[in-house]
Structures are given as C-alpha cells and as structure tokens.
Amino acid sequence: MSARDSILASIRANRPAGDYPLPDVPLFPPLVGDDLVAEFGERLKRMGGLVCEAGADDPLAGVRERLAGAKVLASAAPEVTGNRNLAAVARAQDVDDVDVAVVRAVFGIAETGSVLFTQDELVVNSVAYLAQHLVVLLDPADILPNVQAAYRRPEFGRAAYAVLHTGPSATADIEGVLIHGAQGVRSLTVVLLPRAKA
C-alpha cells in the first residue's frame, strides 16, 4: 500500500467517535471605529510601520527623501518611476541590490494595520523581502474593517501567492529586544494615495 493509502486508511480506522459539525462563523462587528483610515494608521504604527498622508501638491511628499536616497529603485506602481524594471527581472535573486521597492496594495485591514499583495502587484515576489525598504501605496477607499472581511475576498482563492504585510520584518529573538529588518525589509511605509482613475 502507498503511504498515501495507508495514512488515509489509518485515519479512517481511527476516526474519533461522535458527531462534530462544522460551525457557521458569524459576522463579528468590527473592532474598529468608523474612521478606517485613522484606525488603520494607528494599528500599523503600533506594528512598526510608517504612515504618511498624500501631500496636497505632491502626493509622494512624505517619501520623497526615501525615494531620492535610493540608488536602486524598483517600482511596481505607475505613480513612481524607478530605475530597475521589475518586468525584466529574470531571477528572484536579482533584486537583492534594490534599496527601495514601491508596490500598490490590493487592500488594507484596519483591525491589524495590514496590507495585502499578490504576485500581480509584486511582479517579482522576492522584491518585497530582499529590498532594504518597502513603500506601499494604499487607496484609503481600499481599507477593510477587519481580518474576517479580508478573508472573504477572492484573492486568497485565486492568487498563486498572497501575503499580508503588517509593518516591517521584525525579530525579538535576542532578549526580547525588538529589532526591525530581521531578514526582510528594514522599514515599511504606507502612503495613503487613491488609485489613479482608469
């Protein structure tokens, strides 16, 4: 018998007695107030992320310095022009020299301060981890109230890769000292910037 068949047979032979119905998951009221933008920003800050509102004249004013300081800038968003074309990257490893990556989030979650990307937004998945800093564009209209609402979205059933980022890469494995930039990005900045009208 194959391992598969013997494991399944063993599971069937050992099935626990009793009836264990699958519960319905009720819709819980959001933990957050009505101002989703403010709630999102506050939670994200507490998770180590940075938040900036789009400036009136220059929507990217809050991250201009960061962008200008990047020797290698990879942008997957039309709002920012970089000097590394992600569409032309052959290998996942090739984005290791990226200083700043710019990506648009599919949506944000106010309950946690998270943003979602799939392989389509990232173009090269690894850039969201190998880059030193990540700048995320998020339309305030795309902020969902809670995790439960997020998991009703279709992306999780469609995308080959979908990931929630909540702040930057972090560790506190040494005496509980919180350190950003453990293995992935050292900072994550969310710019609240509406999507360009199509």
Place this chain on the structure above:
Amino acid sequence: MSADNLDPNIRDGVIHPEVRPPDDESERDQDGRRLRHAEGASKPVRAPAVREPQPRGAKIRGNRPVDQAEAAERFLAAPLHQAAHDERLWDLRKKRDVAAHGIPEWEELRDLASEIKTHTLSHLDRYLEQFEAAAKANGVHVHWAADGAEHNRIVLDILRRHEAKTLVKSKSMLTEECGFRHFMGAEGIEIIETDLGERIQQLDNEEPSHVVAPAVHKTRLDVAAVFAKTLGTDPDNDDAHYLAERQRETTRPYILNADAGMTGCNFAIAETGSVVTCTNEGNADLSGNVPPLQIHSIGIEKIIPKVEHLGVFIRLLSRSALGSPITQYTSHFRGPRKGTEMHYVLVDNGRSARLGMEEFWTSLKCIRCGACMNTCPVYRRSGGLSYGATYAGPIGLIIDPTFNKRKYSTLPFSSTMNGSCTNVCPVKINIHEQIFAWRKVLVEEHQIPVLKQGMMKAAGAMLSRPAAYRAAIGAADSALKVLPRFAVYNSLNTWGRKREMPDAPRQSFHAWYKENRMKGGKA
C-alpha cells in the same frame, strides 16, 4: 479568559528586578512611542553582564526516561538565566491577556476554533483528499510520508533530482520532529535555518527550546558567545542590534544562493490547496520566493476546510502567542512561481494513530502558539530544553508520550495541574486533564519507574481530596508532596501567588476528576 486572577501590582511590576536594565534598545514608532509588537518584550529584560554559563538541556540516554527534574534543577541553579526566562515568558503571557481582552468575541472565537478543528480532524481523510486534489490542480506536487524518515527520504529525493546541495528553511516544528537537519547533514546537504532564534540554536548545536521563541532560554551574552565562535563576531559586543544585523548579513548570501527553500505550515486550506505560514521575520517568504525549488512540509493535522475559517485562527494565533494582533507576515502559498517547482510533503508521523486515542486525540487541535508554555510555572522555571523532547511545556507533556511512551514517561509529572494552560489555549484543548490522564495510562502500563510511582501515589491521593489538594498548592512546603521538587525549589515566594492559580480551571479540573474517579480509575 478573564484576568481577574492577576494581581495588578504584579501585572504592572516585575517579577525579577535583577533583570530589568536601566536603558532600552527597542524600536520606537514614528510618534516616538516604544514598540512591543512581534515577540518584543513590553519592558526591557536583560540578564546582567556577569558571565553565567548557559545551563544545557536534559541528558539524553537512548530510550531511557528523560530526567527532566535533573535538567530543571540545573536551570534553576543559573539564577540569571532563570530570572530572564521567567520574566520574558510571563511578559508574553501578559501581552496575550491584554490582546485577548481587546476582543469581545474572544471566547466565541476559541469555541469556533475548537469546533472547526474537531470537525476537520473527525473528517480528516476527506479534507486531505480535497486538499491534495486542489493542490494538484494548482500545479503543486503532493507527497505523503508515513513518518519522519519517509519525509526526509522524499525531500532528499526531490533535492537529488534537482541536484540541489543547499536548502534554506524557515522554522518548522515538524522538521524538528523528523530530525531533518541531522539527516540532511549526513547526506551532504547543507541546511540553513533563517529564523534568527532557530539559527542561533542551529549554530549552537541545540534544539529549539520554545515553539515560537527558539532561543528564549539564552541571554545576549550566550548569543554573543555563539556568534563569536561561529560567525566571527566581536566577542565583546553583545548589543542585540549588532548581533541581529550580523546574522542578517551572514544569512543573506545563503538565501540568495540556495538551491531549494523550505517552509513549515501553520494552516493548510482544503478548499484552495494553499499553505499558510505566519512569521515575523519574513523568512518563510524568503525561503518560498527566492530559491528555484520550494518545498512545504505539512503535518496532516494542519488542515482547515475553508479560507473563511482561516480568519478565526489568524485572529487567535498571534494574539495568543505574542499579544500582537497578527504576525508581521501572513503568507498564502497556493501555486508555483513561473519556471519553478513547488512540492508539498504531507506527514503523518504518529498523527493518524493519535486520532484513535480516545482521551488524547484532541491534542491534534494544537496550533503551536506556545501560550500554554508561557503561562506554565514549571516551564518558565525549567526551560524548554529540560524536557529533552521536541515539544516542551504543557503541550509537550501530552504529545511527547505518543512518540515514545518510555522515554517521555516522566514528563506528564512535570505539571502543577493548575489548569492555566487549558485556560489560555486558543483551541480549547483540555491540556491539564490530558496530563492527568497520561499519568494514569503510564502508571497502568508500568512505564513509571518505582521511584516516581511513590510520587504518583502521593499526587493521586492528594488529588482525590480536593480540600487537601487546594491546601497543598497554596502552601509551598506541602506542595513538595504533590509537585515535582524543582517546581517549588528556589521559587517558593512566587508559588502562593494567586496569578499562578486561576480559579476557574481548578474547579473544572475537580469536576472532571470527580467524574473520572467515579469510573473507578484509581490513580
């Protein structure tokens, strides 16, 4: 759960003032507020710079019963390590309480999580088949392994076919169970752990001591010594930022050059065929997204039916583990990247047999959050390595004996039966009841050495008289009669504290015990 058993003075204060440093290196947010997300301590904890050798774990002698008490006494004999360990884990427990209190539906979520898990486990064959079919349709190669050895052989086979010589991986308790690193080392495959805590443990040739914080038993001085020896860092520099940065710099080339990447799995979704990982460092994403070959090792009990159920578990997991609303990264791997291969290895390794153990099968609900460890007074004072097993703390006590009854026969005695583990468990496993049930099984099957049987009898006699039991755990000197010696040794002053003895579970334990005693099983 409620925290009404937490004395506010203790909550806001410290247990061990000797490990509170005057300064603080933790990250701040953009408004200058101190951050405490991920596994960050809410107050700085630092063992003073007196070099105290790190106490090592239990001595493993083949199949002989692990002497946890011996290792625990050595841990207690290292007061700085013990104090820092206790302080940090108790802090995680407190962070967990605060996070749980922030959600009015917390108890409802625990019920839901428990019910979703028991449902899935009682229909596991069906959900595994659904998961496999969905994964295959997504272009993932699916393998099945009856045990750890088969898991290792399957992975080796995949690596050989790709002529892969190096593999970077994120933390996985399953691969620890399988002895994966040791096996691959002997086959000439280089394995690099990418989680900082796990990497520290790998470089120090030690097992992880905690499911979430693998190196929590080490002080920064220990880490500095390990890195100086293995990574060539400055032995006199024990700055945590410096040490973490050196690890980042030295691990990055391995990540970039690895032939293969591997992750464990927190949740596997039957509906979509996806594997979900939760990390703070983003190292599962590096392991899964950088090398041209990606492998995910999955314990068969990790299955949940649908994406909507994931929401319940994600809301519970990080809050229970760390007191954070979510981990920094929650990653959903569903199909291969263009031009790369993706493999799943579904591993049984005793799980299907455990499903048939009437009193113990619900331990398969475990989502490895570590909350039961953080709250356990025995664990906090003895260190994870003293258990001499892959799983330490309360969850270890009830699953280690399923792997080897003789070797782990003494572990179920390393508990005060205070029920706190059961109280914090996000999937409502009746941990302390299972601990007690294991004691009975092990005594009945004569797995307990004569010496321990005496203690067992004393414990049994005491437990059968609720008033005496309550009196005993309230008074440290007579607690010696029912508790492992090390559990009270050196920590008498913290014993009687009410925070260790939540009322609710003690009552439910007594109710349970009464019911079971009626069945005639005299411990």
